[in-house]
Amino acid sequence: MSIACWHCGKVDASHPFTARTPDGEKPACCAGCAAAIEMVHDLGLDDYYLMRSDAAPLVDQSDHERTLALFDMPELLATHVQESEDHKTLNLQLADVNCAACCWLIEKVLHEVPGIQAAPVNLATMQLNLQFDKSLDIPPKEAAQKVLELGYGLALPGDPAREKQLTREFRTMLGRLILAGIGSMQSMTYAAVLYLNVLDSSEQLYKELFRYSSLLIATPVVFYSGLPFFQGAWRGLKQGTLNMDLPIAIALFLAWGGSIVNMMLGGDHVYFESAAMFVFFLLISRWLEQHQRHRIQREWQRLQDALPQVVRKVTTGDDYRWIGVRQIRLEDELFMAQGEVIPVDAEVLAGEAQVSEAALTGESLPITRQPGDLVAAGSKLLEGQLTIKARGLAHESLVARIGEQVQQAQNERVTVVRDWQKVAPLFTFGILLLAITTMAYHWSSGPTVAFEYTLALLVITCPCALALAVPLSISATLSAGLRYGLLIASPKQLLAMHHLKGVMFDKTGTLTNGEFALVKTEVADDSQNLEYLLGITAALEKDHPHPIARAFDNVAHETHLTDIRISRTGAEGMYNGQRWSISGEPTKARPGATCLVLKLEGKPQLWLWVSDQVRPESAAVIEHFHQEYGWNVRLASGDAAEAVQALGQQLHLEEAHGDMTPNEKAEWLAALQATEGSQMMVGDGINDAPALLEADVSVAPANSTSLARQAAGVYLLQHDLAALPVLPALAKRCRSIIWQNLGWTLLYNAIAIPLAMAGTITPWAAALGMATSSLLVTLNANRINRWKASFSLSP
Amino acid sequence: MESLVLIIPLSLIGLAVTVYILFKALKSGQFEDLEKHGWSVVFDDRERPDAQQQGKQTDE
DSSP: OOEEOTTTOOEESSOOEEEEETTEEEEESSHHHHHHHHHHHHTTOTHHHHHOSSOOOOOOGGGHHHHHHGGGOHHHHGGGEEEOSSOEEEEEEEESOOSHHHHHHHHHHHHTSTTEEEOOEETTTTEEEEEEOTTOSSOOHHHHHHHHHTTOEEEOOSOHHHHHHHHHHHHHHHHHHHHHHHHHHHHHHHHHHHHTTOSOGGGHHHHHHHHHHHHHHHHHIIIIITHHHHHHHHHHHHTTOOOTHHHHHHHHHHHHHHHHHHHHTTOSOOOHHHHHHHHHHHHHHHHHHHHHHHHHHHHHHHHHOOOOOEEEEEOSTTOEEEEEGGGOOTTOEEEEOTTOBOOSOEEEEEEEEEEEOHHHHOOOSOEEEOTTOEEOTTOEEEEEEEEEEEOSOGGGSHHHHHHHHHHHHHHHTOOOSGGGOTTHHHHHHHHHHHHHHHHHHHGGGOHHHHHHHHHHHHHHTOTHHHHHHHHHHHHHHHHHHHHTTEEEOOHHHHHHGGGOOEEEEOIIIIIEEEEEEEEEEEESSTTSOHHHHHHHHHHHHTTOOSGGGGGGTTSOOOSOOEEEEEOSSEEEEEETTEEEEEEEOGGGOBTTEEEEEEEETTEEEEEEEEEEEEOTTHHHHHHHHHHHHOOEEEEEOSSOHHHHHHHHHHTTOSEEEOSOOHHHHHHHHHHHHHHTOOEEEEOOSGGGHHHHHHSSEEEEOTTOOHHHHHHOSEEEOSSSSTTTTHHHHHHHHHHHHHHHHHHHHHHHHHHHHHHHHTTOSOHHHHHHHHHHHHHHHHHHHHGGGGOOOOOOOOO | OTTHHHHHHHHHHHHHHHHHHHHHHHHTTTTSOTTHHHHGGGSOOOOOHHHHHHHHHHHO
16 A cells, blocks of 8 residues: 655655654654654644645655755854844755745754744744844854755755845835825825816915925825836936936926926916826836745745755865865865866866766766776766766866856846837937927916926826736746746846747756666577566666666566665676676667676576656657747757767757867857857756856756756746647747737837827826826736646657 | 814724734744644644752742
8 A cells, every 4th residue: 555655745566664742653754854844743843744735845854954054154154144144144045945834844944953043034034033142153053954854945045145136126115015005196196186176266275285285295205116217217318318217207207396386386286296296106016026026036935045066075084074165276176076066177086987977978887996096176976986086177177167157147247127128219319309299389378288288298198018028928927938848037028029030959967868768678598588587687786885776666566576686887686596787788889778698597588778868848849849930950969979969850940060079069059040040058057057157048858957057048947848749839928919019018008108199198098098098008018827738748 | 073083093003913913923934834833733732840959940
């Protein structure tokens, strides 16, 4: 019977662990989860299991030591600690926080840790605000340990200053919006009294009272809430351009200043409520845009978050201490354990291990490294342990150099979408010209009338709908993309999608999923039963740590094998008194496939070929791109040329090149851009980063190396390529919505401008018209949020 | 109509107080997480018996 783990919900037939709680024994999938259940019950927090809306994360203890090591090194954490009056705080980024119950559990558990004063968790941003005693330099290690033991991930926010800035932007904008909202409503009630003529001419004094009250309210609304428009206009003027903020600023100032002048001259009309309303409506749209923009930025930020990498430095004999990667010096001896990434180029001193260089070179098969061999920074230890001697510094390796390239490109890529419109100066100039014409034309009817008409014109032609048409459509598209598992970091790439002529894929980890699978078998003697032989193979490989052995995890294994002995080259065991063994057979290897042989008493019985498994959806995605968009699909890999070409034929690709260095990939892409046109690059490795930077549209699949992620403009959140075809469809939808919005604003202006110039519209009606137009644009942009992909990939 | 002289300034004061309270709430970060606090009412704050004892001991 299958039983789900009480903590993480993982279903395991054997449920090998149980946790003792006051409510009886609960099944658990691993020791970590069992400990978590007992801790939760111990603290009397078992409500958590009733209230949570999603299963807790699986407690994986393998990384705990490295994360916790950080809390022993005050010098690395100290820069992130902030001091306030009665406590110090450290912001930490949590992972896998799903619901309010998770927040509550973490807060309660941390409350029990001595030295911790409070630990509020923000569910929206998944941030833990750890407040601890002033006497401590850094928060107690126990706090971090408790969070990890519950199964939640822990990281330092990649850029604390950035997070602070987002919060500040959020608060300022909301403050402006609140003031504008309340102020415009209040001033409208005063204005209603004046417009409705309830007061007759003998009650001039009361009219004055209403006017002065309106002035009192409108002034902070115009100059505090409306400050961004004045700032924007001024910034534009300083740079010598007429931007969209300028007519807004002029209209605001005219409405406010003109009303004061009117009051002084004893005129009847004031427009304070129009000005306040104008600010309020403008801010609603800006606020929506900011909200969506922040959401994407936070999501992106979360991917960049990481703990500073730490490494064990061998001190004397078998002893070691943790140091930061930046502290590594030449000739330092480092100890690397299974699962760790080698931080510097180094030479192996002792030990033997299987090392994967897939992220660096695209080579899918792990390589055995022994004393005397060199290992490159960025390669990962799959199995075994090594003692290495640093041959270079952390910032000198190939990885670090590609990292610098990425960093530079990122700095250059900061583009402001709001000022994307090239039409802005033209539009603004046109409005100002029309305003002056209107003023001059109606001057003969008296300055008050001319002023009112001009104001109405400026308000009704308010370019805000135009200014919003693009950014709102884009931010709504980004939200819709998130729903499909697409994190679009570069809106510019989204708009560049429709120029694409070709796509280039990486092989290992992109078109393939980096896991080995059985692709072919050959039985030596036809009388033998294949299933029986596979069962024995699976039993031999069951506990072998080599990644190739995982290819047999789903094969039903023979259970009566005894005396299984695992060696580095294979495994052997006894079955029915006979000795079976399995080992590699390099002579029969094929392009991209490794060959293994199963022997009975030394005689070959079965040959098996395993290879890096092609993702099941890869073929459909490639066909969709080719059929639907006519794109040429190519493959560029650092893996052996034969393997790459075999895959290219299997997937019917235009071209497939192997043995490529990172720069060769980028050069090939650049050549294609010159001859064919815009290119999209999809890749996950460090070796893909230069090509990703070069491409017009760049995508990094889930589980990509952090460098590829930063280099790419789009990141896939799900562990497959299924979301990829959504991208061009979504981009197309986004474009059509942008054009609809631009079309509507132009039509609206074409109708409204003559009416306003003729003087048939009052300023408050103009404000209403402007607001309706903006609202329409906003609603239309939000239609993207409900957009559904209208195709399905045949598996 | 004379009452207007009193009512209008009162409404202005009311407005100022409202804006002040909202800004104070904004500064305290109340609007940053709108989901979590809604849930807080469904959780019991049960104190463990031994935790209470520990608390007393440290108080002494």
